[in-house]
Amino acid sequence: MKKIINDPNSAVQDMLDGFVAAYPNDVKRLPGTTVIARKDAPVTNKVGIVSGGGSGHEPAHAGYVGEGMLDAAVAGEVFTSPTPDQVFEGIKAVDNGAGVLLVIKNYTGDIMNFEMAAELAEAEGINVKQVVVNDDVAVEDSSFTTGRRGIAGTVFVHKIAGAKAAQGASLEEVQAVAEKTIQNVSSIGMALTPCIVPAAGTPSFELKENEMEIGIGIHGEPGIERKEITTADEIAVELTEKVIADLGLKSGEEVAVMVNGLGGTPEMELFIVNKKVNQLLSDKGITIYDTFVGEYMTSLEMAGCSVTLLRLDQELKTLLDAESKAPAFRR
Amino acid sequence: MKKIINDPNSAVQDMLDGFVAAYPNDVKRLPGTTVIARKDAPVTNKVGIVSGGGSGHEPAHAGYVGEGMLDAAVAGEVFTSPTPDQVFEGIKAVDNGAGVLLVIKNYTGDIMNFEMAAELAEAEGINVKQVVVNDDVAVEDSSFTTGRRGIAGTVFVHKIAGAKAAQGASLEEVQAVAEKTIQNVSSIGMALTPCIVPAAGTPSFELKENEMEIGIGIHGEPGIERKEITTADEIAVELTEKVIADLGLKSGEEVAVMVNGLGGTPEMELFIVNKKVNQLLSDKGITIYDTFVGEYMTSLEMAGCSVTLLRLDQELKTLLDAESKAPAFRR
Numbered sequence: 241m242k243k244i245i246n247d248p249n250s251a252v253q254d255m256l257d258g259f260v261a262a263y264p265n266d267v268k269r270l271p272g273t274t275v276i277a278r279k280d281a282p283v284t285n286k287v288g289i290v291s292g293g294g295s296g297h298e299p300a301h302a303g304y305v306g307e308g309m310l311d312a313a314v315a316g317e318v319f320t321s322p323t324p325d326q327v328f329e330g331i332k333a334v335d336n337g338a339g340v341l342l343v344i345k346n347y348t349g350d351i352m353n354f355e356m357a358a359e360l361a362e363a364e365g366i367n368v369k370q371v372v373v374n375d376d377v378a379v380e381d382s383s384f385t386t387g388r389r390g391i392a393g394t395v396f397v398h399k400i401a402g403a404k405a406a407q408g409a410s411l412e413e414v415q416a417v418a419e420k421t422i423q424n425v426s427s428i429g430m431a432l433t434p435c436i437v438p439a440a441g442t443p444s445f446e447l448k449e450n451e452m453e454i455g456i457g458i459h460g461e462p463g464i465e466r467k468e469i470t471t472a473d474e475i476a477v478e479l480t481e482k483v484i485a486d487l488g489l490k491s492g493e494e495v496a497v498m499v500n501g502l503g504g505t506p507e508m509e510l511f512i513v514n515k516k517v518n519q520l521l522s523d524k525g526i527t528i529y530d531t532f533v534g535e536y537m538t539s540l541e542m543a544g545c546s547v548t549l550l551r552l553d554q555e556l557k558t559l560l561d562a563e564s565k566a567p568a569f570r571r
Numbered sequence: 572m573k574k575i576i577n578d579p580n581s582a583v584q585d586m587l588d589g590f591v592a593a594y595p596n597d598v599k600r601l602p603g604t605t606v607i608a609r610k611d612a613p614v615t616n617k618v619g620i621v622s623g624g625g626s627g628h629e630p631a632h633a634g635y636v637g638e639g640m641l642d643a644a645v646a647g648e649v650f651t652s653p654t655p656d657q658v659f660e661g662i663k664a665v666d667n668g669a670g671v672l673l674v675i676k677n678y679t680g681d682i683m684n685f686e687m688a689a690e691l692a693e694a695e696g697i698n699v700k701q702v703v704v705n706d707d708v709a710v711e712d713s714s715f716t717t718g719r720r721g722i723a724g725t726v727f728v729h730k731i732a733g734a735k736a737a738q739g740a741s742l743e744e745v746q747a748v749a750e751k752t753i754q755n756v757s758s759i760g761m762a763l764t765p766c767i768v769p770a771a772g773t774p775s776f777e778l779k780e781n782e783m784e785i786g787i788g789i790h791g792e793p794g795i796e797r798k799e800i801t802t803a804d805e806i807a808v809e810l811t812e813k814v815i816a817d818l819g820l821k822s823g824e825e826v827a828v829m830v831n832g833l834g835g836t837p838e839m840e841l842f843i844v845n846k847k848v849n850q851l852l853s854d855k856g857i858t859i860y861d862t863f864v865g866e867y868m869t870s871l872e873m874a875g876c877s878v879t880l881l882r883l884d885q886e887l888k889t890l891l892d893a894e895s896k897a898p899a900f901r902r
Binding site: 241247257260261262284299303449499507513518532535544 | 574589592812845
């Protein structure tokens with residue numbers, strides 16, 4: 241295992257400190273917790289938005305904390321849900337009476353712990369709603385998950401719910417637009433290599449030198465198929481066609497595209513994939529409103545990528561375009 | 572070699588197409604060239620700024636094309652300088668009579684080809700000046716380079732020269748502030764793994780499972796020392812101390828920090844390094860004005876990082892803060 245860390249047991253703590261050290265005017269770490277919150281939290285007369293999950297997906301989730309996006313992100317250990325008490329601290333830190341929306345990726349551990357935190361918060365009189373992102377079209381059930389997994393499409397939910405909250409919308413309105421985003425976003429990933437969880441020290445799976453896996457999860461959960469590596473164009477078509485089919489996208493519709501790197505993939509390769517994704521959508525008469533190429537939801541140093549499409553209407557376009565000061569999603 | 576490409580020979584071409592496909596409202600590719608320019612180039616009454624170099628360092632250099640930063644970036648093949656005719660096309664595309672500044676990383680091939688392009692442009696009556704970035708403190712001479720290499724500090728030169736040009740400064744003024752930036756920026760990198768140039772198919776060097784290399788170049792050029800991997804804190808201290816010593820930084824001075832990933836390093840590890848860089852500078856009474864953590868100047872999928880410090884005065888702070896719409900450096 242080759243990593244630039246001090247100790248597998250302190251990696252998440254060190255990372256959170258290093259994150260706050262990078263953006264001291266924008267974010268704060270709640271003392272004694274793994275919660276990164278906006279420096280000015282709780283913001284007056286605004287619904288608070290809290291997300292989070294296991295670490296190892298950076299810039300998710302702390303990179304999306306900032307004006308116009310999340311109010312707080314709660315970090316668990318690598319690939320492990322944060323505990324209910326940590327999520328509860330996040331909720332308390334961002335609530336100012338307007339209520340709090342939890343944006344949860346669909347993993348059994350996250351669902352359980354965020355729901356428990358919501359109950360703790362409600363017992364203290366905080367109004368909490370939640371949405372569950374399940375954009376991964378690869379498999380229906382998976383290790384650690386009942387139903388579809390939540391992956392890179394979650395970032396669009398953060399952006400759009402965050403923009404709606406920044407407009408002063410009610411908790412019900414913010415929840416509704418988050419749900420609308422979830423209904424209209426789909427993703428699928430692929431990997432060339434596994435990654436190594438620091439505390440484990442060895443990869444959780446292996447891929448042969450000529451092999452890739454289509455539909456892999458962001459924790460290395462099994463996908464649809466292992467097969468010989470094909471060209472970037474064939475990979476882009478396979479991923480994009482699955483997402484188009486899932487969303488039932490038709491000529492004349494408008495989308496946002498995200499070509500997301502899983503951590504170890506050079507940006508060059510992401511742009512090569514984007515070329516074909518763009519061509520394919522154009523050939524089908526689907527209009528690309530905006531494109532995001534980069535690392536948004538990673539799996540440590542895994543080499544691979546995912547393709548996300550978000551079907552847009554006027555409301556979602558306006559919210560996607562709205563200002564965001566989150567370090568990893570400046571608009 | 573596991574890569575998401577179509578053909579090693581088309582990788583750069585496909586990437587450039589995919590880049591323009593991602594930002595069609597902001598950039599254009601000059602037909603038949605490897606030049607990415609601002610969509611609105613040449614900009615009226617503004618000095619043009621052109622940079623570039625071998626590909627494989629993404630987001631450098633095309634990611635820095637945009638209002639407030641570069642007017643054009645010229646891409647060579649992977650780790651290979653662009654040819655003089657390509658650079659010449661870039662210069663012509665951005666000149667509107669106010670002249671053009673070339674920002675060149677100090678590699679013998681780049682120097683030769685950019686200088687030849689400058690001569691071609693001058694023969695056509697275009698006023699061209701150039702600056703050479705040589706921020707890498709690791710070694711004095713290197714493979715492909717006489718004198719110090721140019722690495723991640725180049726991004727600060729792009730930003731500051733770009734901001735100065737956006738203010739309507741003269742070519743001489745833009746050149747002067749670029750030179751001032753170069754005098755005040757130093758960097759050094761380290762790697763855990765090599766990378767594979769697509770056309771080569773195999774790594775240009777090897778590192779043992781327990782080995783790292785301090786002072787490595789962004790093309791895998793030899794560094795100062797190969798040794799056993801130490802902790803993130805020790806790595807951060809070694810790199811940062813070398814940069815502080817080179818700049819002669821003293822208590823009370825102000826800097827911008829860049830902790831740059833080389834392509835294959837998880838963001839988690841970069842933040843862990845940043846924690847220690849931040850502590851060390853604070854302990855020495857050096858004030859951190861701003862911090863940049865992420866992938867700015869990469870080496871394909873190489874695992875490793877570099878630390879850059881830029882000594883700031885009021886002028887450089889104002890220019891660093893100025894608006895930039897470059898996709899990889901939004902301010």
